[in-house]
Amino acid sequence: MSGRTSIWDRRDLWAGILLVAVGGFFAYQSLQYEFGAPTTLGPGFFPYWLSMILCVLGVIISLSSLTASGSTAKVPRVHWPSTLLIIGSIIAFGVLLKFFGLLVALLALVVLSSMADPGFGWRGTVVTALVLMALCWAIFVKGLELPLPLLPPWLEKV
Amino acid sequence: MELFSNLALGFETALTLQNLGYALIGCLLGTLIGVLPGIGPLATISMLLPITYALPPVSALIMLAGIYYGAQYGGSTTAILVNVPGEASSVMTSLDGYEMAKQGRAGSALAIAALGSLFAGCVGTLVLAALAGPMTVFALKFGPTENFALVVLGLCGAIVLASDSLIKSIAMVIFGLLLGLVGIDVNSGKPRFDFGIAELADGIGFITIALAFFGIAEILRNLESPEDTEKFTSKITRLWPTRQDFRRATPAVLRGTALGSLLGVLPGGGAALSAFAAYMLERKVSRYANELGTGAVEGVAAPESANNAASQTSFVPMLTLGLPSNGVMALMVGAMTIHNIQPGPQVMTSNPTLFWGLIASMWIGNLMLVILNLPLIGIWVKLLTIPYRYLFPAILTFCVIGVFSTQNNVFDIYVVAAFSVLAMIVLKLGFPPVPLLLGFILGPMMEEHFRTALVLSRGDFLVFFKHPISLALLITAALLLCLVLLPRVRKGREQAFQEDA
Numbered sequence: 001m002s003g004r005t006s007i008w009d010r011r012d013l014w015a016g017i018l019l020v021a022v023g024g025f026f027a028y029q030s031l032q033y034e035f036g037a038p039t040t041l042g043p044g045f046f047p048y049w050l051s052m053i054l055c056v057l058g059v060i061i062s063l064s065s066l067t068a069s070g071s072t073a074k075v076p077r078v079h080w081p082s083t084l085l086i087i088g089s090i091i092a093f094g095v096l097l098k099f100f101g102l103l104v105a106l107l108a109l110v111v112l113s114s115m116a117d118p119g120f121g122w123r124g125t126v127v128t129a130l131v132l133m134a135l136c137w138a139i140f141v142k143g144l145e146l147p148l149p150l151l152p153p154w155l156e157k158v
Numbered sequence: 159m160e161l162f163s164n165l166a167l168g169f170e171t172a173l174t175l176q177n178l179g180y181a182l183i184g185c186l187l188g189t190l191i192g193v194l195p196g197i198g199p200l201a202t203i204s205m206l207l208p209i210t211y212a213l214p215p216v217s218a219l220i221m222l223a224g225i226y227y228g229a230q231y232g233g234s235t236t237a238i239l240v241n242v243p244g245e246a247s248s249v250m251t252s253l254d255g256y257e258m259a260k261q262g263r264a265g266s267a268l269a270i271a272a273l274g275s276l277f278a279g280c281v282g283t284l285v286l287a288a289l290a291g292p293m294t295v296f297a298l299k300f301g302p303t304e305n306f307a308l309v310v311l312g313l314c315g316a317i318v319l320a321s322d323s324l325i326k327s328i329a330m331v332i333f334g335l336l337l338g339l340v341g342i343d344v345n346s347g348k349p350r351f352d353f354g355i356a357e358l359a360d361g362i363g364f365i366t367i368a369l370a371f372f373g374i375a376e377i378l379r380n381l382e383s384p385e386d387t388e389k390f391t392s393k394i395t396r397l398w399p400t401r402q403d404f405r406r407a408t409p410a411v412l413r414g415t416a417l418g419s420l421l422g423v424l425p426g427g428g429a430a431l432s433a434f435a436a437y438m439l440e441r442k443v444s445r446y447a448n449e450l451g452t453g454a455v456e457g458v459a460a461p462e463s464a465n466n467a468a469s470q471t472s473f474v475p476m477l478t479l480g481l482p483s484n485g486v487m488a489l490m491v492g493a494m495t496i497h498n499i500q501p502g503p504q505v506m507t508s509n510p511t512l513f514w515g516l517i518a519s520m521w522i523g524n525l526m527l528v529i530l531n532l533p534l535i536g537i538w539v540k541l542l543t544i545p546y547r548y549l550f551p552a553i554l555t556f557c558v559i560g561v562f563s564t565q566n567n568v569f570d571i572y573v574v575a576a577f578s579v580l581a582m583i584v585l586k587l588g589f590p591p592v593p594l595l596l597g598f599i600l601g602p603m604m605e606e607h608f609r610t611a612l613v614l615s616r617g618d619f620l621v622f623f624k625h626p627i628s629l630a631l632l633i634t635a636a637l638l639l640c641l642v643l644l645p646r647v648r649k650g651r652e653q654a655f656q657e658d659a
Contacts, residue, residue: 011587012587015326015588015589018584022333026351029351033350039616040613042346047351050332050335050339053332054329054333057332058329061329073588078582082378082382089554090374090558090571090574090578091571091572094558094571094572109551110554110555113554117546128552132552146563
């Protein structure tokens with residue numbers, strides 16, 4: 001039955017590998033901190049042993065995925081377009097907020113993220129953006145008085 | 159009696175105009191997100207946390223609590239009317255509730271759900287108020303050794319009751335614990351895992367983690383699976399249930415309330431688990447068990463009362479021991495820490511107005527929900543017709559502005575983006591997210607207790623087994639883990655597993 005599917009398709013194999021990688025990384029980093037004596041534990045002790053447990057768990061998960069009774073779940077596919085657009089829109093917001101202010105950043109956030117939806121249309125998106133701009137201005141800038149730059153900082157100086 | 163004077167103090171706090179207002183906002187928001195599928199209390203509370211910086215702590219907690227139990231009400235409305243459970247905790251309600259609606263008894267189902275929830279909410283809050291005192295007195299005797307064991311027990315319980323794969327949950331707890339250690343080590347003053355980045359030396363904000371795992375990752379998941387378009391809304395003809403409905407619902411409400419109150423207190427317990435258990439109990443003991451699934455009023459009354467009772471009593475371990483039993487409670491702990499209140503048994507004595515004010519606000523909030531919701535049902539259902547493509551940009555907006563405003567630093571926005579990618583990978587590989595959040599919140603506390611206990615015992619690692627209370631707690635934790643491995647329990651768990659809010 002499993003003759004056709006490669007073991008590299010097993011989801012839990014990768015789940016285990018991820019844990020070993022994370023555990024190994026934290027353990028390696030912990031080595032540069034002192035472990036201390038039992039009475040006065042240093043900053044390295046607790047994270048090091050936690051990381052080690054994580055590695056062991058990772059090995060167990062990986063190995064058990066290869067046994068006959070292991071979970072046969074496959075590695076799920078990632079929907080790249082929507083993922084990249086959403087993550088990209090967050091980063092764009094961060095970059096634009098600093099240099100162009102809240103309104104521009106919001107427009108970019110809404111337009112980019114809306115493109116991730118298959119039912120994307122310009123009219124609806126622009127309306128959403130305008131509504132959200134008005135809401136954010138009312139709630140965050142006026143209502144809660146958060147120090148958010150509304151317009152580009154270089155425009156306000158003029 | 160002391161309880162009454164305490165409650166009087168609580169009502170005095172909760173009944174101020176400001177706190178009433180925040181309770182109302184919380185309840186309305188909770189109902190709103192309860193109605194809307196695709197956004198739950200976890201995401202909402204993490205989005206609103208940054209905003210609560212500006213509020214007094216009592217008002218902040220009152221509002222956040224309102225969101226949690228308000229979501230239970232909202233979730234049931236859509237479960238009954240359109241067969242779309244807005245929250246995991248109302249999945250069971252949709253089984254019989256929607257059948258009732260199809261038979262033209264939607265009003266009756268809604269009213270029973272609301273009244274049952276009100277009753278259960280009041281009882282649950284009473285249990286909370288009554289248990290809080292004794293629990294606190296007990297917990298104040300705990301030293302670091304016992305506290306360490308308590309955290310271990312809390313984490314084990316949360317894993318056992320609330321998620322699917324045991325070993326993956328444990329792994330997520332440890333991952334969370336490790337992430338919680340990023341930043342300055344309090345004992346040595348040394349920054350850990352900061353890679354020379356100044357922002358990381360302050361630690362990772364738990365708001366960033368919560369938003370990535372419950373806000374953004376949720377959006378990514380929803381965008382992958384196409385929207386459910388079938389939204390049939392049934393008409394509500396009469397709202398008041400018949401006498402027969404009342405007679406049949408009453409015992410079910412009582413059973414649901416009792417079970418929910420009990421399960422809520424346990425670590426890992428919470429609204430979704432209780433609703434499931436209550437429905438199963440009805441199947442076993444109800445005289446009308448054979449009608450369940452075909453529009454039996456018991457099938458609405460029991461799970462609805464149970465989830466509401468549980469959402470009140472799950473505050474018990476959080477408020478008295480500082481131990482969050484589910485994701486929402488972990489966020490409440492976080493909300494307290496951003497206001498410099500160290501959660502734990504001392505809260506009751508050092509912040510009595512906060513403690514009792516929060517409890518009293520729950521009665522007021524539950525009452526508000528019934529008064530508000532029954533007439534407003536039409537509006538809530540209309541909201542369901544808003545397409546998701548207009549909703550998620552709004553959710554994203556609140557996420558990024560919220561996280562920016564915690565420190566007025568763009569860096570945190572990038573951290574959210576990075577953790578969202580991590581969250582997506584981790585969820586794709588079948589890891590549950592709630593244990594990670596619990597571990598993250600409890601990590602620093604756990605290390606602190608561990609190290610202090612060792613200092614006090616002069617470096618004896620066996621000290622945790624030498625103190626009787628600590629030993630008992632650890633044995634209970636071990637038993638819980640073993641219990642899951644029993645084949646029968648395992649089967650039931652696989653059926654029941656649901657991420658609890």
